[in-house]
Amino acid sequence: MHTPLLRYHGGKYRLSKWLYQFFPEHKTYTEAFGGAASVLLRKKRSHGEVYNDLDEDIFNLFNVLRDRSNASTLIDLCHLTPYSRDEFKLAYEFTDDPIERARRTIVRSAMGFGSGGASGHPTGFRCEASRKYSTSAHCWQKYPPVLRYVTARLQGVNIENRPAISCIEKHDSLDTLHYVDPPYLFETRKINSSGGVYRHEMTSGDHETLLNSLKALDGAVVLSGYPSDLYADLLTSWKVETKQACISAGSGTGVRTECIWLNPYCVEKLKSGAIGMHHTSQGAYVTHHMRASNTELEISNAISQLVNNGEKVTKTAVSNIVGVSREHLSRRYKHLFAA
Structure with missing residues (x-):
């Protein structure tokens, strides 16, 4: 899988291989803030896998891709969709047809500037015909095969559309690994700090509720975020790992310190040698x-x-x-x- 399913704000496509080394052995895997599912789609299958997202458009896309017949129709439609400004504008109009709705979600993501288009955030049309290497239109031409891969990978994955904490608690057990990648705290972001870019943003109070819920789980937890006083104060017993990562958002690119917090049970499982696919x-x-x-x-x-x-x-x-x-x-x- 050479490219993510969606150009999605906060997606972990580039960081996925780094993250895997902190995944202990598990039978059940959850991504409750699923987004583009870049971590799930590139990892080795687990016995049970749960993808969840509260965004109706994103949930609809994954629901369509999980059905082979609907996915085949969607792939054909994407083949026939020209890379054009008119298609991009149309993609922001609502439709109640699930397959066409999925196509429009993909078009917003692929043809828009930045990473907010998939979740309906207004962006400009991305027209880069003079690039030295692949142009935006070239990338679109190569996109449908990615959908075939995703369709195959999603077979057997449970697709949910519910509040993240409810999803996490529903599937929690000593054999569960929860990868938790919520919308980052507003005060830690460099752009869109006031208006947000997701349909379902989180306040500081929401983050506090999430962290307290995660602390009460039986399973292993790997939590992503940027450094913050709130996380430092509430997760004093959790191990922190960091990595300098390039970010691309809007029209700019920069480097930020990505953090993951591992709960004590996750650290214990990694140290005990119960590391299965993701260690030696x-x-x-x-x-x-x-x-x-x-x-x-x-x-x-x-x-x-x-x-x-x-x-x-x-x-x-x-x-x-x-x-x-x-x-x-x-x-x-x-x-x-x-x-």
Whole structure:
């Protein structure tokens, strides 16, 4: 997966591999502030996985992508959608058709400046035809295969649309890992500090309620945020890890200190050696996962090429394009042909 599903404010696509090293062994995994699900979509499958987001447009997109028939229609529509200012303007108009609503969410994200378009935040049309490398339109042309990968990855994932704390508490257990990535505190942000960019922002009081709820959980918790006095005061027994990370928002790019807080149970599980996929074997896992993801995208691109050329999509035709045997396609990548 070379690109995130959505250009989403606060998305963790670039940080996901760094985060994985702090994920202890678990059977159930939750992302209660799901957003673009960049962490979930790139991690190894867990026995049970829960994606949740309160934003109706984002929830609708994931609901559409989880259904193979609806996802296939959405992929075809995106293939046929030109990269245009008119399409971008249309994407801000409401529709009650789930598939068209999902398409418009994607268009706002892909064709708008910054990272707020997916959640309905007004942005300008992104027209970068003179870029040295891939233009915005080039990126849009390569986007539909990403949807095929996401559709396959979402099979078996529980998609929810409820308050985050309710979702977290519902699925909490000693075998659960909660990755919690809420809208950051207003006072820690450099832009949009007054108006916000999400449909469902959080006040300082909301953050305090969230932190107290997280402290009462049985499961392991990995919590993302920027440094703040509130978090420092309430999470005194939690371990903090930091990383300098590039951010892109609006028309600017900068470097911020990203923090994650690990609750004592998470730290205990990591220290005890109950670390499964994300510790000593993490390097090998990431390498294998990236290779598999690259192959999936190559296959998806080949399928899209055949569709665009009006040719029949067969495993033989795809095998000739990507150099993967038909047997391997049938055994390892058959889900891509069903989308």
